[in-house]
Amino acid sequence: MKKRILMVDDEAALTRMVKLNLERTGDYEVRTENEGTKAMAAAREFKPDLIMLDVMMPGMSGDEIAAQLKEDPELSETKFIFVTAIVTRDEAGQAGSEIGGNVFLAKPIKAAELIATIERVLA
Amino acid sequence: MKKALIGILLSLASGPFLIGNSLADIDPAPSIDLTGAEQAWLAQHPVIRLAPDPNFAPIEWFNQQGDYNGISADYVHLLEERLGIQFEIVRGTNWKDILARVKRGEVDALSAVIRSEGREQQLAFTQPYFTAKRGIFSARAMPAFKDLDDFAGYKVAVIEGSWMDEQLSQRPNMSVNHFYDIATALTATSLGVTDIVASSIDTMDFARRKEGLTNLQLVGELEDDMALSFAVTAQLSPLAKILDKALATIGEDEAAAIRTRWMEIDEQPFWEKPFYRNLALAIAALLFSCFAVVLFWNRTLNARVQKRSKQLQEAQAQLFQAEKMESVGRLSAGVAHEVKNPLAIIQMGADYLTEVIPAELGVQEVIDDIDDAVRRADQVIKGLLDFSHSDKLTLTRGNINALIEDTLRLVAHEYQQRNIEIQSHLANTNPRILMDANTIQQVLINMLMNAAQAVGKDGMVTIRCEVEQVPADDNGSPFKPGDDILRLSIQDNGPGISEDDLEKLFEPFFTTKPVGEGTGLGLSVSKNIIELHSGRMGICNAPTGGALVTIDFKLETDSTA
Numbered sequence: 065m066k067k068r069i070l071m072v073d074d075e076a077a078l079t080r081m082v083k084l085n086l087e088r089t090g091d092y093e094v095r096t097e098n099e100g101t102k103a104m105a106a107a108r109e110f111k112p113d114l115i116m117l118d119v120m121m122p123g124m125s126g127d128e129i130a131a132q133l134k135e136d137p138e139l140s141e142t143k144f145i146f147v148t149a150i151v152t153r154d155e156a157g158q159a160g161s162e163i164g165g166n167v168f169l170a171k172p173i174k175a176a177e178l179i180a181t182i183e184r185v186l187a
Numbered sequence: 188m189k190k191a192l193i194g195i196l197l198s199l200a201s202g203p204f205l206i207g208n209s210l211a212d213i214d215p216a217p218s219i220d221l222t223g224a225e226q227a228w229l230a231q232h233p234v235i236r237l238a239p240d241p242n243f244a245p246i247e248w249f250n251q252q253g254d255y256n257g258i259s260a261d262y263v264h265l266l267e268e269r270l271g272i273q274f275e276i277v278r279g280t281n282w283k284d285i286l287a288r289v290k291r292g293e294v295d296a297l298s299a300v301i302r303s304e305g306r307e308q309q310l311a312f313t314q315p316y317f318t319a320k321r322g323i324f325s326a327r328a329m330p331a332f333k334d335l336d337d338f339a340g341y342k343v344a345v346i347e348g349s350w351m352d353e354q355l356s357q358r359p360n361m362s363v364n365h366f367y368d369i370a371t372a373l374t375a376t377s378l379g380v381t382d383i384v385a386s387s388i389d390t391m392d393f394a395r396r397k398e399g400l401t402n403l404q405l406v407g408e409l410e411d412d413m414a415l416s417f418a419v420t421a422q423l424s425p426l427a428k429i430l431d432k433a434l435a436t437i438g439e440d441e442a443a444a445i446r447t448r449w450m451e452i453d454e455q456p457f458w459e460k461p462f463y464r465n466l467a468l469a470i471a472a473l474l475f476s477c478f479a480v481v482l483f484w485n486r487t488l489n490a491r492v493q494k495r496s497k498q499l500q501e502a503q504a505q506l507f508q509a510e511k512m513e514s515v516g517r518l519s520a521g522v523a524h525e526v527k528n529p530l531a532i533i534q535m536g537a538d539y540l541t542e543v544i545p546a547e548l549g550v551q552e553v554i555d556d557i558d559d560a561v562r563r564a565d566q567v568i569k570g571l572l573d574f575s576h577s578d579k580l581t582l583t584r585g586n587i588n589a590l591i592e593d594t595l596r597l598v599a600h601e602y603q604q605r606n607i608e609i610q611s612h613l614a615n616t617n618p619r620i621l622m623d624a625n626t627i628q629q630v631l632i633n634m635l636m637n638a639a640q641a642v643g644k645d646g647m648v649t650i651r652c653e654v655e656q657v658p659a660d661d662n663g664s665p666f667k668p669g670d671d672i673l674r675l676s677i678q679d680n681g682p683g684i685s686e687d688d689l690e691k692l693f694e695p696f697f698t699t700k701p702v703g704e705g706t707g708l709g710l711s712v713s714k715n716i717i718e719l720h721s722g723r724m725g726i727c728n729a730p731t732g733g734a735l736v737t738i739d740f741k742l743e744t745d746s747t748a
Contacts, residue, residue: 075528081535088542120524149527172531172561175538 066093067186070110072103072129073118073147082116085175086182100124107133112142114186119148130166143185147171219269219432228425229272235419235426237263237274238285238294242368244393245449246299246319246415249278258317259298259415261445262437269433281367283347289420296426300418301350311427315414316434317446322388322408324395326377329406335385344372344381350413351385370394377403387413389450399463498662523568530568534561570708580623580719584743587620587627587652587673588613594631595650598639607639608647614654618673620740622720630713634677634736637709641681641734651676654742665721666739675738683728692726 069092071079079096086092095110097103100123107115107129115133117126126146133139145167167185169178221229239247239255247259255263255276263274277294279285288294289309302312323332332338335351339360345352347365355361364381366372369391372384377400384391388405395403417434419426537557544550591613602609638648657663657670666672684692691697693714710726717724722740729735 073528075532077532078528078535081532081539084539085535085542088539147531149524149531171527172534172565175535175542 066091067114067182068092068110068112069094069182070103070107070112070115071096072098072100072116072121072126074098074121075118082178086179089179092182100129103129104132107139107142108136111138114143114145114182116145116147119146145169145181145185147173219436221270221429221432225425225429225432229270229429232272232295232423232426234273234275235423236277236293236295237298238277238279238288238296239263239298240282240285241279242281242370242394243299243387243390244397245389246317246387253278256449258445258449261448262316262417262434263298265437265441266430266433269436270429281346282349283367286348292420294420295423296417296419298417299415301413302416302418303350303353305353306350306418309421310418311421311424313417313427313430313434315416316437317415317442319387319389319413319415320408321385321411321413322391322405323383323385324373324376324391324403325383325406326379326402326404327382329383332383332385332407333410335409338383338385341382342380344375344384346372346386349386370398373400373403374398385409523572526564526568530561530564533557537561567708570712580626580716582621582623582720584619585622585624586617587622587675587740588617590622590624590628591631591650591652591675594628594635597628598632598635601636602639602648605639605643606645607642609635610647610649612649612651612653614652614673616654618652618654619743620673620720621743622740623716626716627720630716630738633709633713634738638677638679638681638734638736642679643681647680649676649678651678657739663723663725665723666741671742673740673742675740677736678729678731678733680733683732684726684734689726689728693724 069086071082071086071094073079073082073096076096076098079098083094083096086094095106095112097106100121103117103124115130117130119126130144130146133142134144147169149171167181169181239249239257239259241249243257243259245257247255247257250256255278266272267274274296277288279288279294285294285297289297297310299317300306300310300312302315306312323329329341330337335354335358338355339358340362342362342364343351343355344364344366345355346369347367352363352365355363364372364375366375369384369386372381372386373391373394375381376384377398383406384403388408391403392405394400417427417430419430537554541551541554544554591611595609595611598609635648635650639646642648652673652675655672655674657666657668657672659668661668688697688699693711697710714724717738717740720740722738724736724738726734726736
């Protein structure tokens with residue numbers, strides 16, 4: 065059974081590229097959202113195994129979205145990966161690391177690295 | 188001036204002879220009605236020792252040649268003539284000295300004395316033969332003085348032993364400064380040591396003009412005139428009456444002639460007096476000193492102004508640089524976000540194409556170029572982010588030697604590949620500084636790689652780390668001369684840096700490297716990092732050639748740790 069992945073980023077083109085790369089493998093069903101509130105609704109409806117969130121987004125940040133979704137009992141099993149553009153030192157420190165059970169990846173990231181990370185998180 | 192000249196000529200000539208003749212021309216000597224006892228007394232006392240006041244011109248004084256001069260002198264000569272007696276002139280140094288001589292019995296008579304109760308106990312006075320106006324001289328405006336009681340509250344310059352001295356000493360609340368002669372009293376008042384001098388207006392005016400005390404003005408006249416008499420010691424008291432009889436023979440015309448002759452006479456132009464010559468020299472020396480001081484001050488001031496201007500320019504340049512850094516920092520965060528997303532899209536896009544385009548179409552090379560371009564662009568962004576992140580450091584006390592050695596190991600491979608020799612001279616004291624080791628290492632790597640690129644193949648790079656003292660002529664912020672610092676220097680034997688480039692080295696995005704090989708941010712980020720460590724970074728051309736990077740840190744002593 066394919067793993068469900070929700071990709072949230074305000075860059076529509078990027079979410080499209082991620083979807084193409086992940087679905088090409090045949091292992092994932094990817095849904096994309098480019099806005100915070102829509103992402104929340106999509107998450108509750110889609111019930112993904114993994115949510116990939118851009119940290120810096122207009123409106124709701126990736127952190128805020130994750131914090132709310134983590135309180136949803138139906139999403140208790142859902143994993144999170146944060147994708148950042150590393151524009152702050154804190155982000156730089158987080159990049160490539162795992163903090164509080166969350167994985168941080170730095171843009172730009174190669175598709176192969178992303179897939180490897182997803183496989184590790186969902187394993 | 189004309190009168191002065193006449194006066195000098197007169198005094199140069201045989202005074203008594205000339206005076207005697209001139210006066211005789213006016214009024215032939217009348218006969219004096221002396222008693223037999225008086226005549227006998229005179230016979231017994233053919234020589235009378237007379238002591239004039241030596242500093243009482245124009246009433247009496249001794250001129251430059253030592254001749255006894257003045258109104259009283261003329262009377263003395265007349266008395267000698269008419270009484271057939273001889274006055275032996277005793278020359279004292281000042282009035283106080285004269286009084287002392289009288290007391291010691293060295294003097295029989297005085298020629299110009301003001302009668303007073305106190306004096307009458309020792310001296311017998313003739314009737315006054317000459318009256319003079321009393322006035323007050325001062326260097327500043329004064330209220331109208333009517334009598335001596337008005338002097339209360341002012342510092343009065345008086346001649347010691349003078350009638351004024353005697354009078355003021357009898358009054359309470361008088362502030363009296365004693366002087367030996369009128370010229371000194373006036374000078375003191377002119378200089379502000381004392382407030383006023385009170386004496387004969389003519390005498391003071393004479394002395395004032397002679398001494399050139401131009402700031403002194405007549406500020407008041409006293410109601411009581413100064414009445415001058417001859418006085419003789421008690422032992423010679425009969426002489427007083429004899430003198431009175433002789434004085435009575437001097438008519439008003441004679442008296443007027445004498446008065447006219449001596450008033451407003453000046454002995455010598457003041458500028459020829461040694462005192463004034465010396466004063467002039469002193470003033471000239473003072474003026475010269477002032478001039479020299481002003482000149483020196485001016486130069487010092489000028490140098491200071493130039494130094495300050497330079498400091499200001501440097502401060503402005505630093506501020507400009509800091510502002511530029513800050514704006515670059517702010518900009519870089521925004522740019523990073525805007526650039527990293529497209530880079531991520533390109534990267535993901537290229538990765539997807541790699542997978543979906545059959546290898547036989549030969550597009551892999553294109554994909555690789557895209558990958559490379561994304562990596563380079565990402566490096567630029569990383570440089571920018573280092574820049575914006577460098578304001579957040581975690582400072583810990585650390586051993587810089589250990590960090591340098593660690594860094595040298597990191598670059599060793601790169602140096603070996605280019606066959607570049609690296610020499611390190613590290614302080615053997617294991618100096619410690621407060622640093623964020625990661626960022627300092629980033630700076631060191633940056634500098635070492637720059638040096639490697641500058642020397643090219645087979646070059647040499649020297650890294651030194653020494654404890655030094657900031658030299659006296661070095662006021663470069665944030666250190667002061669004498670401060671202990673840790674100086675880290677990296678010198679290469681490359682071609683050095685052109686003057687133009689030296690000025691721009693620390694500007695963000697300035698680079699001399701070929702396009703694609705440098706972001707132009709390394710040095711500006713490094714400098715920023717060093718300054719955030721409260722240190723300083725400079726680059727110059729070493730005297731022995733090549734570029735020399737110096738990084739100065741505040742040295743951490745054990746007590747400051």
